Amino acid sequence: MEKAAVELLICPHCGGELRENGGSLICSRGHTMNIARQGYVSLLGRDSGTHTADSAEMVAARQRFLAAGHFQPLVDALAEAARGVEPEIEGAVVDLGCGTGQYLAAVLDRLPSRIGIGVDNSKFAARRTARSHQRASAIVADIWDEIPVRDDAAALMLNVFSPRNGEEMDRILAPGGRLVVVTPQPGHLAELIERFGMISVDPDKEERLERSLGPLAEGMESRELRWRMELEPDSVRDLVEMGPSAGRMDKDDMDQQIQGLGSETAVTAAVTVTTTSSEETA
Numbered sequence: 001m002e003k004a005a006v007e008l009l010i011c012p013h014c015g016g017e018l019r020e021n022g023g024s025l026i027c028s029r030g031h032t033m034n035i036a037r038q039g040y041v042s043l044l045g046r047d048s049g050t051h052t053a054d055s056a057e058m059v060a061a062r063q064r065f066l067a068a069g070h071f072q073p074l075v076d077a078l079a080e081a082a083r084g085v086e087p088e089i090e091g092a093v094v095d096l097g098c099g100t101g102q103y104l105a106a107v108l109d110r111l112p113s114r115i116g117i118g119v120d121n122s123k124f125a126a127r128r129t130a131r132s133h134q135r136a137s138a139i140v141a142d143i144w145d146e147i148p149v150r151d152d153a154a155a156l157m158l159n160v161f162s163p164r165n166g167e168e169m170d171r172i173l174a175p176g177g178r179l180v181v182v183t184p185q186p187g188h189l190a191e192l193i194e195r196f197g198m199i200s201v202d203p204d205k206e207e208r209l210e211r212s213l214g215p216l217a218e219g220m221e222s223r224e225l226r227w228r229m230e231l232e233p234d235s236v237r238d239l240v241e242m243g244p245s246a247g248r249m250d251k252d253d254m255d256q257q258i259q260g261l262g263s264e265t266a267v268t269a270a271v272t273v274t275t276t277s278s279e280e281t282a
């Protein structure tokens with residue numbers, strides 16, 4: 001694991017500094033966390049939860065779907081947002097709920113002097129993220145717990161379709177640092193919702209976003225990003241299986257619905273991209 005990344009992490013048991021020691025991270029009190037063979041480290045604390053973590057199948061479906069380029073407009077929007085980071089603000093790119101790390105990798109490509117830390121409570125996601133970019137490191141941690149990342153560690157924070165813990169986000173974002181949050185709009189994937197029994201987007205999401213960001217909501221700017229995808233049946237299946245509705249549909253029903261699709265299905269993607277900065281003076 002990159003030394004610069006280890007320096008930004010803290011012990012999930014005592015909050016102390018960590019250093020690498022023979023394939024593990026260790027704090028001064030002797031708490032030891034193994035670095036997995038695949039390059040990520042689990043920093044789950046006593047009160048951390050993993051029941052909301054994406055399964056291996058969900059992460060694999062997400063990897064295939066994103067690799068096919070169907071969310072390219074969003075990748076471009078995130079990469080563009082990365083350019084808004086002030087070069088003099090020190091810190092890493094921290095992606096909370098990083099999934100496969102594909103967005104983190106795209107952003108790191110645009111920011112050649114920064115390292116990235118992906119945080120996800122799914123070890124399958126962390127595994128992919130650790131391999132997503134040479135400058136990316138990944139930790140397994142729960143966003144709803146104290147996140148084992150130092151105060152002011154992030155010059156840029158990403159949070160894409162993932163849980164938001166405003167207090168912790170504010171603590172980790174460096175003064176003057178930038179936050180980019182992506183949330184689905186009510187029309188997101190509308191063509192698939194009924195057919196596949198997917199969970200539809202809460203229409204109050206915008207208000208919830210503001211509430212969840214706490215002090216970071218001040219000065220936030222949102223814009224809508226909408227594009228149309230033409231999806232082959234396998235991509236439709238990946239899209240359903242990578243999301244929060246995965247596993248809700250019986251496998252036979254799913255197969256039947258997929259078989260009923262034409263060679264291409266038009267699907268709308270509609271998301272909100274919100275950017276905000278933390279106060280310069282902490």
Ligand SMILES: C[S@@+](CC[C@H](N)C(=O)[O-])C[C@H]1O[C@@H](n2cnc3c(N)ncnc32)[C@H](O)[C@@H]1O
Pocket residue numbers: 049052053054062096097098099100119120121122125141142143144159160161162163243244
């Ligand atoms: C909908 S996916 C989005 C992943 C990625 N940002 C993307 O857009 O491709 C949500 C991610 O958040 C992770 N997640 C869910 N609850 C979490 C929690 N409490 N702490 C950390 N990660 C969490 C899941 O494992 C999953 O990878």
Ligand SMILES: [Zn+2]
Pocket residue numbers: 011012013014015016027028029030031
């Ligand atoms: Zn410790």
